[in-house]
Amino acid sequence: MPPETRTPAAPGRPQPAQDVIHNIGYRTYDGPRLGRGYARRSLYSQSLRGAYGLGRSAKSKVLPMILFGVMCLPAAIVVAVAVSTKLNELPVDYTRYALWLQLVIGLYVAAQAPQSVSRDLRFKTVPLYFSRPIERVDYVVAKFAAMASALFVLTATPLLILYVGALLAKMDFTEQTEGFAQGLVSVALLSLLFAGIGLVVAALTPRRGFGVAAVIAVLTIPYGAVSTIQSIALHSDNSTAIEWLGLFSPITLIDGVQTAFLSATTSFPGGNGPGAATGAVYLLVVLALIAGSYGLLMRRYRKAGL
Secondary structure (H helix, E strand, O other), X not given: OOHHHOOOOOOOOOOOOOOOOOOOOOOOOOOOOOHHHHHHHHHHHHHHHHOOOOOOOHHHHHHHHHHHHHHHHHHHHHHHHHHHHOOOOOOOOHHHHHHXXXXXXXXXXXXXXXXXXXXXXXXXXXXXXXXOOOOHHHHHHHHHHHHHHHHHHHHHHHHHHHHHHXXXXXXXHHHHHHHHHHHHHHHHHHHHHHHXXXXXXXHOOOOHHHHHHHHXXXXXXXXXXXXXXXXXXXXXXXXXXHHHHHHHOHHHHHHHHHHHHOOOOOOOHHHOOOOHHHHHHHHHHHHHHHHHHHHHHHHHHHHHOO
């Protein structure tokens, strides 16, 4: 109110205070500040649990648990057959199991990667994360590690079932342990690669449905195209082209790495897998894609956190 129109205070009456701090009952916190490390670990554990629907509604548990069961069921059947018929070796290699069930793995990534990041973007809760003692790198590392860990559990558990079954069937311990270790290395690389690709694609849209469709397309269409062109190259007696074409699909990249370095049998047409020299290129491409996925996520959340 302008000074000339302000009503003068009554004589003898005190002026009301203009800068009063009102106590509305909030309690102060004097306990320990757990900091970024605790926040990062909490976000990781919650994201990992959420990837299997733990701590969420019963509806959220159905699909991941079904896919987990589908991944483990063939391994259990193989073990039952091996034990009952007293086989000397498993009918499936540890390094090939994930390749055979790549469709299940792709569906899992497509379902859970958008669930991990798209909801935060859609409901604009990312700035709330960054308002705490957590930074952009903490968020990205926690989400990436949680998705990769969830995939590793999905792909390594069937291998563990195969390994335990092989030992129960009294197969050669050294041979089975070596094969099991090679399989773990293979699925670890697969988990990091698929987690990175899935999260990058899912983080591009806050719409979960679009994210699911996009992840399925990115993981399946390149494999179909590469396999088709490799088959054409096989009929053209161009084995060199078959080796290099495998660089253009996520699952064939893993196939090439384990063929070159983990003594795996390739699934490339005609058995024309990469050698050590070409395999080194495969490994570099895999590592570059993993690092690139991390970099793209960091760039994506530079804007999302505003």
